[in-house]
Structures are given as structure tokens and as C-alpha cells.
Amino acid sequence: MMTKYTSGTPIDTEAVVRRFDALPVADFPFAHRFDGDKFIFSFAMEDGDIVYGLGESPRGINKRGWVYESYCSDDPFHTETKQSLYAAHNFIIFGGSKAFGLFVDFPARIRWDLGYTRQDTAEITVDGADFDIYVINGGSPREIVREFRAAIGQSYIPPFWAFGYQQSRWSYHNKDAVNAVIEGYDAENIPLDCVYLDIDYMDHYKDFTVSEEAFPDFAAFVREKRAQGIHLIPIIDAGVKKEDGYSVYEEGKANGYFCKKADGSVFEGGVWPGVCAFPDFLDPKVREWFGAKYKTLTDMGIDGFWNDMNEPAIFYSADGLKKALDKAASLSGEDLDLGRFFNLKDTFLGLSNSQEDYSAIYHNVGGEQVNHQRVHNIYGANMTKAAGEYFEKEFGKGSILMFSRASYIGAHRSSGIWFGDNHSWWSHILLDLKMLPAANMCGFLYCGADLGGFNENATRDLVLRFLALGVFTPLMRNHSALGTRDQEGYRFENPGDFRDIIQVRYRLIPYLYETFVKASEQNDLIFRPLSFDYPDDPIARECETQLMLGEECMIAPVYEQNVKGRTVYLPEDMTFVKLSGERAEKREMQKGLHYVEIALNEVPLFIKKGKKIPLCKPAMRTRDLAPDEAEFI
Numbered sequence: 001m002m003t004k005y006t007s008g009t010p011i012d013t014e015a016v017v018r019r020f021d022a023l024p025v026a027d028f029p030f031a032h033r034f035d036g037d038k039f040i041f042s043f044a045m046e047d048g049d050i051v052y053g054l055g056e057s058p059r060g061i062n063k064r065g066w067v068y069e070s071y072c073s074d075d076p077f078h079t080e081t082k083q084s085l086y087a088a089h090n091f092i093i094f095g096g097s098k099a100f101g102l103f104v105d106f107p108a109r110i111r112w113d114l115g116y117t118r119q120d121t122a123e124i125t126v127d128g129a130d131f132d133i134y135v136i137n138g139g140s141p142r143e144i145v146r147e148f149r150a151a152i153g154q155s156y157i158p159p160f161w162a163f164g165y166q167q168s169r170w171s172y173h174n175k176d177a178v179n180a181v182i183e184g185y186d187a188e189n190i191p192l193d194c195v196y197l198d199i200d201y202m203d204h205y206k207d208f209t210v211s212e213e214a215f216p217d218f219a220a221f222v223r224e225k226r227a228q229g230i231h232l233i234p235i236i237d238a239g240v241k242k243e244d245g246y247s248v249y250e251e252g253k254a255n256g257y258f259c260k261k262a263d264g265s266v267f268e269g270g271v272w273p274g275v276c277a278f279p280d281f282l283d284p285k286v287r288e289w290f291g292a293k294y295k296t297l298t299d300m301g302i303d304g305f306w307n308d309m310n311e312p313a314i315f316y317s318a319d320g321l322k323k324a325l326d327k328a329a330s331l332s333g334e335d336l337d338l339g340r341f342f343n344l345k346d347t348f349l350g351l352s353n354s355q356e357d358y359s360a361i362y363h364n365v366g367g368e369q370v371n372h373q374r375v376h377n378i379y380g381a382n383m384t385k386a387a388g389e390y391f392e393k394e395f396g397k398g399s400i401l402m403f404s405r406a407s408y409i410g411a412h413r414s415s416g417i418w419f420g421d422n423h424s425w426w427s428h429i430l431l432d433l434k435m436l437p438a439a440n441m442c443g444f445l446y447c448g449a450d451l452g453g454f455n456e457n458a459t460r461d462l463v464l465r466f467l468a469l470g471v472f473t474p475l476m477r478n479h480s481a482l483g484t485r486d487q488e489g490y491r492f493e494n495p496g497d498f499r500d501i502i503q504v505r506y507r508l509i510p511y512l513y514e515t516f517v518k519a520s521e522q523n524d525l526i527f528r529p530l531s532f533d534y535p536d537d538p539i540a541r542e543c544e545t546q547l548m549l550g551e552e553c554m555i556a557p558v559y560e561q562n563v564k565g566r567t568v569y570l571p572e573d574m575t576f577v578k579l580s581g582e583r584a585e586k587r588e589m590q591k592g593l594h595y596v597e598i599a600l601n602e603v604p605l606f607i608k609k610g611k612k613i614p615l616c617k618p619a620m621r622t623r624d625l626a627p628d629e630a631e632f633i
């Protein structure tokens with residue numbers, strides 16, 4: 001049973017699509033109080049209660065023992081001491097003897113102290129007095145997820161080809177670079193469906209432009225790639241370059257479509273193109289206008305996009321930079337003591353994504369001027385909604401691939417997400433795994449991390465092990481940052497190992513796609529913690545390195561360097577299948593702990609007793625797959 005409690009006059013986030021009659025917050029069933037404008041509620045947790053949820057966020061599957069924050073953050077260091085990442089996914093499940101779920105529908109900051117201050121207490125602080133909170137009682141954690149998901153509406157289903165292998169890099173600077181990627185993969189017979197265009201495809205990083213020099217006759221190029229079975233996926237950033245004569249900027253300015261400062265002037269901040277204005281995506285008129293801009297690229301044959309920097313990321317504001325420079329100038333020639341030196345240094349370091357800047361931004365919400373801090377967590381989601389709404393109207397549901405960096409629940413109906421700028425760290429294989437079920441709980445089914453890791457240099461073995469997990473994630477994209485070592489599969493020694501792994505993906509696509517569609521239609525998860533399925537099994541309950549996949553499988557990737565395999569826990573008898581290229585080696589295994597050897601070119605999969613899954617022949621492109629000819633293993 002899902003019950004809604006309302007306090008004040010909440011801003012409509014459009015997260016929930018089912019209609020509820022709201023009860024007053026005075027009836028809220030947990031100990032609660034208002035502390036000024038903050039609403040704080042708390043309850044006791046028993047020893048051993050598991051806390052699930054919070055979607056894309058740091059740390060474990062079990063969120064207990066840490067304090068998290070819902071605040072969409074452009075932060076490329078996903079260390080375990082962080083409290084938030086790019087998304088605000090305010091749904092959580094307390095899996096005690098009586099499980100219950102909570103969704104705090106509130107677009108500003110929320111603090112989730114889940115046993116950090118006191119290990120037996122959860123204390124949640126909502127940073128405002130206008131909110132809805134939904135409580136879901138009754139049933140198992142999985143049933144709670146289903147009830148929640150039914151209330152927030154069906155998850156986005158991307159086109160079939162979006163399950164193909166995707167190669168990205170910041171950046172493939174021109175046609176030749178893109179062609180080299182396709183040729184590199186084709187020459188090694190490694191399947192590929194998409195190549196990404198990062199910011200450098202644009203003319204001076206201006207949204208909805210294409211550099212004539214780097215991509216002359218872009219439409220013909222897109223057509224040519226499509227004939228080869230390759231989709232090009234350009235990036236779109238939230239900030240619009242301030243430049244006289246640039247039509248997107250001019251139109252936005254003339255119509256008052258950009259975010260403002262308190263005095264009504266346009267808020268300006270620096271991102272890739274230099275000084276930018278930020279479309280006010282909270283305003284439906286602006287969403288309609290910006291959404292229709294994607295047409296510039298769809299008209300050229302583009303059918304997939306990734307929306308970025310939409311937390312929004314602001315490297316500096318014009319005002320912040322001026323203040324910092326004035327401060328530096330005033331100190332010039334002075335003999336700085338340590339305190340003043342660090343203060344100056346911090347002034348510059350604090351220029352990016354500063355709270356002061358966010359507090360200086362205003363939106364038009366239903367004709368009312370609303371401070372950004374009140375709606376921070378739905379800014380990026382509304383950018384993506386702008387695109388999603390346009391695509392649905394123009395091309396019909398699921399025709400265009402769309403995923404975003406920042407998100408809020410509700411955006412799951414029109415897009416997927418990726419988990420942002422991770423690192424080429426071994427620990428980030430597991431971070432990817434841990435976010436998958438949590439993202440699914442919040443409705444985001446089409447998701448995945450930058451495989452191989454985005455920041456820093458990757459090693460061959462790391463990329464292979466990362467990909468072996470990515471074989472199962474709906475978004476299977478290898479992406480890396482500017483200046484890092486090339487990490488396309490064909491760049492390393494023995495590219496055949498990469499072929500072996502990526503072919504497994506193609507063999508599994510019919511199964512993965514069907515599992516995905518079923519999860520979307522039934523408001524279910526693709527990936528589940530083992531504890532969802534084996535709640536009474538003490539080892540399964542604590543498992544943070546394996547996941548259940550669909551009704552048939554369990555996955556257990558290798559996540560450490562210099563190891564030949566891993567220990568895996570089987571909560572029941574299963575068939576262990578080692579998949580590599582066209583090879584599938586099977587072994588029956590009994591419930592319990594096992595050490596299994598897995599070579600770098602192998603993908604481990606565990607199939608439940610009595611279950612079978614289809615495996616088709618690999619192909620170089622998804623369009624050449626023959627799902628009907630799949631064999632069952």
C-alpha cells in the first residue's frame with residue numbers, strides 16, 4: 001500500500017504519474033519535526049536490516065552506515081567518501097522484518113543519515129517545508145519496487161540497436177578519427193554498433209552545430225555510417241554559448257528563455273564554450289523550444305544523443321570569477337601568510353559548481369521566480385525531458401537513443417542514464433555493479449558506467465574485466481577522457497580477447513533485450529541484489545559482488561587485478577557457464593562457495609537449475625543478429 005503525505009505546496013516534479021489523495025504531514029507515521037524550514041524524520045533500524053536504493057549514488061548495495069545527500073553533483077572523483085553523484089534518486093527501501101519503501105518527492109537537497117551518526121537510527125532531513133513523501137508498506141522489497149515503479153510510470157525502452165557495443169572517447173575529433181575506430185574494430189572482427197561524438201564535433205562547442213572543418217557534409221557522413229550499420233551519437237551540453245549571431249543564444253535571449261539572476265539579467269557561467277547562458281528547463285515553453293532544436297541533428301540522420309553537464313556543471317560564473325580575480329589583484333605584491341595563501345587558493349578552487357552561484361540563479365516556475373536551490377535536482381532531468389518529449393512526439397516512443405548524466409526520478413520514462421566520470425580503477429567495476437539494482441529500483445533500466453573507466457589510464461586487463469561486466473549492462477559503452485591512454489579494444493595486444501568478450505554480448509542481446517522489455521512492462525528490476533531472492537540465506541544477504549539477472553541468471557564479474565578467477569557464492573544449485581566468443585563451457589555446480597577460474601577472454605554466467613536462456617550467433621552489428629535462430633543453453 002502506497003500512501004502520500006504532503007507538506008506545504010510542493011513544486012510538481014512530475015515524478016509520480018498515479019494519482020493519490022494526500023494525507024497531511026501531521027499524520028506521517030515516523031517521528032518527525034520541523035527545524036526552521038527543514039523537515040527531519042527518523043526511525044530505528046534493527047541489527048541486520050538492509051537499506052536499499054538511492055539509485056546512482058556512492059558505496060554499497062546495502063546503503064547502511066553512511067550519510068548520503070541528494071544533490072546532483074558534477075564530481076569526477078567517485079571515491080567512497082562522497083555523498084552524492086550526478087543524480088538525485090530519492091527512493092529507498094528498509095528491508096527489515098517488515099520491509100517498507102520511502103520516496104521523498106522533493107527537488108532540493110535531502111540528507112540521508114543511514115546509521116552514520118547512530119548505527120541503529122536512520123535520520124532523513126528534507127531541506128524545505130514543501131514536499132510529498134510516499135510510504136510503501138507491505139510485501140517484499142521486490143514487491144515494494146513494483147508498487148513504486150507502477151506509480152512513477154513505465155521505464156524508457158531504447159531502440160534495439162542501443163544494446164550493441166558502443167565506443168566513445170573524448171574526442172574523436174573528425175571524420176578520419178571516427179572512421180579509424182570503425183576500421184579498427186572491423187579489421188579485428190569485433191562487433192560494434194555506435195561511435196560517439198564528444199564535444200569536439202561541434203563548432204566551438206555550440207549545441208546543435210557541427211564543425212564544418214572536422215565533419216564536412218555531416219549528413220552524408222551520417223548516412224554513410226548508417227549504411228555500414230554504425231550509429232553516430234553526439235553529445236548535447238546544458239550551457240548555450242554566449243555569442244552574438246549564434247541562433248540558439250539569440251533566440252533564447254530574445255525570448256527570455258535563459259535562467260536569470262535576482263535582478264532579471266541573464267545568469268552567465270563558464271563551461272566548455274566559455275561564457276554560457278543556461279536554458280530554463282523548468283519552463284515548459286523553454287523545454288519545447290530546446291527539445292525542437294534536436295531536429296537540427298535528427299534531420300541529418302542522427303538517432304541517438306547523450307545529454308551532459310546538466311547538474312548543471314558551471315566551471316565559474318562571471319561574477320564569481322571577477323570576485324576571485326579582484327581578490328588576487330588586491331593581494332598582489334603582499335607577503336601572504338599561510339592562512340591568506342590557502343584562502344586565496346580555495347577561492348579559485350571553489351569557483352566551480354559553487355553554492356553561491358547556484359543560489360544566484362532563478363527559474364520561471366509557473367510564472368513565479370524560484371531560486372535554483374529549490375529545484376536544483378530537477379534541472380538536468382528537465383533538460384532530458386525536453387528532448388524526450390520532442391522525440392516521442394516526432395518519432396514515437398523508443399525510436400531515439402537518449403541518456404543523460406544528471407537525473408531525477410520521472411526522467412526514467414523518457415531516457416536512460418550513465419554513471420558519469422568514473423576512473424580506470426578496479427574498484428569502479430564493483431561500483432558499477434552496485435549501482436545497477438539501485439538504479440533499477442528508481443526506474444532507470446537503460447544504464448551503465450563508462451567501461452574501462454573514464455579518468456586516468458586503463459590497463460588491458462582492466463578494460464577486459466570491465467567489459468565482461470558490461471556485457472550484461474543495457475548500455476555497453478567504452479568511454480575515456482581526453483589525454484588518457486587509448487582504450488578501444490583493437491588498440492591492445494591480442495585484440496582477439498576483446499572479440500571473445502564483445503561477441504558474447506551479441507550472442508546474449510536477444511535474451512538481454514527481452515529481459516529489459518519485460519522489466520519495463522512489468523515495472524520490475526533487471527538486476528536484483530541476491531538478498532531480494534534469498535532473504536533467509538545469510539551469505540546471499542550480505543553479497544555485494546554478485547547480482548541476480550532476470551529470472552534465470554546470476555552474474556559475478558572478476559573485479560581484481562592479477563587474479564585468475566574469483567570466489568563466488570551459489571545460493572542454490574546452478575550451471576556455471578563460461579562464455580567466450582562462440583564457445584560456451586558448462587559445469588553443474590552445487591549451492592555453496594566456490595572458487596572459479598575465469599580467463600581474461602571469458603564471461604562468467606550462472607544459470608539457475610531448470611532455466612534456459614537463448615544464445616544466438618554473434619554478428620558484427622545488431623541488425624545482422626538472428627534472434628529466431630538462437631539456441632537455448
Ligand code: GLC
Pocket residue numbers: 169170198199235308309405420421479480481
Ligand atoms: C563530461 C562528461 C564526459 C565527457 C566530457 C567532455 O566530463 O561526463 O563523459 O567526455 O564531459 O564532453
